Amino acid sequence: MADxxxxxxPRIAIIGLGLIGSSLARCFKEQAxxxxxxxxxxxxxxxxxxxxxxxxxxxxxxxxxxxxAGADLVILAVPIGAYAGLAEAIGPHLKPGAIVTDxxxxxxxxxxxxxxxxxxxxxxVPGHPIAGTExxxxxxxxxxxxxxxxxxxxxxxxxxxxxxxxxxxxxxRVGSMVEVMEPGHHDRVLAxxxxxxHLIAYTIVGTATDLEEHLKAEVIRFSASGFRDFTRIAxxxxxxxxxxxxxxxxxxxxxIQRFTxxxxxxxxxxxxxxxxxxxxxxxxxxxxxRGIIDAKQA
Amino acid sequence: MADxxxxxxPRIAIIGLGLIGSSLARCFKEQAxxxxxxxxxxxxxxxxxxxxxxxxxxxxxxxxxxxxAGADLVILAVPIGAYAGLAEAIGPHLKPGAIVTDxxxxxxxxxxxxxxxxxxxxxxVPGHPIAGTExxxxxxxxxxxxxxxxxxxxxxxxxxxxxxxxxxxxxxRVGSMVEVMEPGHHDRVLAxxxxxxHLIAYTIVGTATDLEEHLKAEVIRFSASGFRDFTRIAxxxxxxxxxxxxxxxxxxxxxIQRFTxxxxxxxxxxxxxxxxxxxxxxxxxxxxxRGIIDAKQA
Numbered sequence: 205m206a207d208x209x210x211x212x213x214p215r216i217a218i219i220g221l222g223l224i225g226s227s228l229a230r231c232f233k234e235q236a237x238x239x240x241x242x243x244x245x246x247x248x249x250x251x252x253x254x255x256x257x258x259x260x261x262x263x264x265x266x267x268x269x270x271x272x273a274g275a276d277l278v279i280l281a282v283p284i285g286a287y288a289g290l291a292e293a294i295g296p297h298l299k300p301g302a303i304v305t306d307x308x309x310x311x312x313x314x315x316x317x318x319x320x321x322x323x324x325x326x327x328x329v330p331g332h333p334i335a336g337t338e339x340x341x342x343x344x345x346x347x348x349x350x351x352x353x354x355x356x357x358x359x360x361x362x363x364x365x366x367x368x369x370x371x372x373x374x375x376x377r378v379g380s381m382v383e384v385m386e387p388g389h390h391d392r393v394l395a396x397x398x399x400x401x402h403l404i405a406y407t408i409v410g411t412a413t414d415l416e417e418h419l420k421a422e423v424i425r426f427s428a429s430g431f432r433d434f435t436r437i438a439x440x441x442x443x444x445x446x447x448x449x450x451x452x453x454x455x456x457x458x459x460i461q462r463f464t465x466x467x468x469x470x471x472x473x474x475x476x477x478x479x480x481x482x483x484x485x486x487x488x489x490x491x492x493x494r495g496i497i498d499a500k501q502a
Numbered sequence: 503m504a505d506x507x508x509x510x511x512p513r514i515a516i517i518g519l520g521l522i523g524s525s526l527a528r529c530f531k532e533q534a535x536x537x538x539x540x541x542x543x544x545x546x547x548x549x550x551x552x553x554x555x556x557x558x559x560x561x562x563x564x565x566x567x568x569x570x571a572g573a574d575l576v577i578l579a580v581p582i583g584a585y586a587g588l589a590e591a592i593g594p595h596l597k598p599g600a601i602v603t604d605x606x607x608x609x610x611x612x613x614x615x616x617x618x619x620x621x622x623x624x625x626x627v628p629g630h631p632i633a634g635t636e637x638x639x640x641x642x643x644x645x646x647x648x649x650x651x652x653x654x655x656x657x658x659x660x661x662x663x664x665x666x667x668x669x670x671x672x673x674x675r676v677g678s679m680v681e682v683m684e685p686g687h688h689d690r691v692l693a694x695x696x697x698x699x700h701l702i703a704y705t706i707v708g709t710a711t712d713l714e715e716h717l718k719a720e721v722i723r724f725s726a727s728g729f730r731d732f733t734r735i736a737x738x739x740x741x742x743x744x745x746x747x748x749x750x751x752x753x754x755x756x757x758i759q760r761f762t763x764x765x766x767x768x769x770x771x772x773x774x775x776x777x778x779x780x781x782x783x784x785x786x787x788x789x790x791x792r793g794i795i796d797a798k799q800a
Binding site for chain 1: 633636694696700706724727733740772775
């Protein structure tokens with residue numbers, strides 16, 4: 205039986221101290237039972253310095269290989285496009301029996317890019333906390349980010365059950381509810397709930413930035429009428445989102461297609477003055493909102 | 503010179519006690535200097551009863567002609583589709599010299615549907631407070647709704663300057679900043695900042711409601727990843743929004759067209775893996791958000 209006073213992981217390395225990475229570091233700082241020691245890895249010297257200033261880690265390394273050495277748990281919290289190179293760099297330096305997890309928004313790509321570089325005996329438990337804000341960087345994080353939110357784990361078949369349970373327990377302790385899912389299914393669900401909404405928000409804000417100057421000023425001024433909600437979403441990290449779209453291409457293209465068909469139908473209803481079509485749809489969408497409020501995710 | 507103790511309007515009639523109408527009634531209740539007496543008009547008996555229970559008006563009438571009799575200011579706060587019938591019904595009962603205003607989201611249609619029914623000597627000052635929530639009805643209102651928000655007035659050429667000033671002063675006293683604009687220009691600006699965002703939100707939530715049942719449950723569960731912001735917008739009043747789209751048809755169809763072109767370009771960038779195109783756009787959209795924060799409309 206485990207020593208109840210011992211931390212869940214003697215040493216945790218977090219690679220990438222952005223919003224998610226630094227929020228986790230804050231959780232580990234607040235709750236002594238999670239990590240005996242936290243080591244930060246970030247390729248930016250400025251971020252490393254800031255992390256130490258904030259007291260978020262015992263050590264901060266720009267070389268990820270040095271950051272992961274001796275870690276029992278390694279958390280990858282960088283944009284998905286950086287996974288393959290990072291996994292290749294740290295692979296040879298991982299401690300035997302270590303667990304590697306991540307927090308990225310596309311899980312098939314995570315398995316594709318990370319798994320091949322991990323040595324035998326290292327466990328890979330891909331994960332995705334459904335939490336975030338439009339802010340980035342080590343100052344943007346906060347310890348309550350994961351409270352009441354879902355975290356989806358997508359362990360490949362045959363993954364060590366103890367490793368999955370240890371990662372699950374970590375997420376539960378920071379306040380999340382854990383769900384295990386097949387990576388492809390995760391990617392299809394998130395294409396709808398997250399990737400399409402972000403793409404649409406980026407598009408509509410982009411459409412507005414292309415307006416004539418005097419109209420643009422007024423769009424900003426009168427944004428409280430709906431537009432500003434989109435600008436919040438469209439202020440999310442550009443590199444992170446670029447990588448999400450490029451790495452969940454099929455599922456995103458498929459859902460854009462459905463969306464475009466539906467928009468075209470609505471456009472037609474407006475053109476031809478089909479009042480009932482509009483009112484029916486707008487009434488149905490209210491019910492979905494009620495579902496979200498009932499599920500306490502509002 | 504006006505008596506400084508006298509209210510701005512001895513009697514105000516509000517027709518339609520939904521979110522906006524009941525929020526104004528609450529403002530008038532809180533600040534004695536705005537209305538000597540408030541009369542509510544709503545075709546629903548249940549709403550009239552509720553308005554009296556909440557103490558939002560001295561009197562509540564289901565017949566709008568009775569509600570507006572003797573009123574110095576009449577505020578139309580019903581869906582735009584109801585304007586023509588309502589204006590026709592109240593026209594003969596308006597007090598000479600009365601001011602009629604409204605709070606609708608399309609201003610050319612307001613002028614088209616209301617002005618022809620008003621007798622000589624009654625002043626029409628169309629208005630649009632840029633404020634709201636996704637909730638409806640007399641219980642949804644609150645007095646601080648208009649604080650720090652814009653209110654756009656679109657008086658037709660030749661409107662009495664005193665009437666415009668009196669309506670402006672009312673909005674300033676409830677906390678708003680007032681802007682005067684040409685109705686057609688208003689409708690084009692709002693098509694971008696408000697009507698398109700709502701249409702897109704309704705569409706994307708509609709796309710999700712058409713999914714297979716098991717996927718739909720997961721969309722609700724994992725909505726915190728972007729989708730739920732759209733569901734909030736798509737929970738707005740169905741009849742009000744139906745009428746907005748039908749009455750601002752040209753401007754809405756024009757902006758849908760621009761949006762669709764931009765979405766198609768982005769779709770192509772994803773399909774062909776054009777990383778720079780994506781990152782460039784996502785970086786530009788962040789700047790718009792900063793503009794909104796600087797303009798204190800975030």
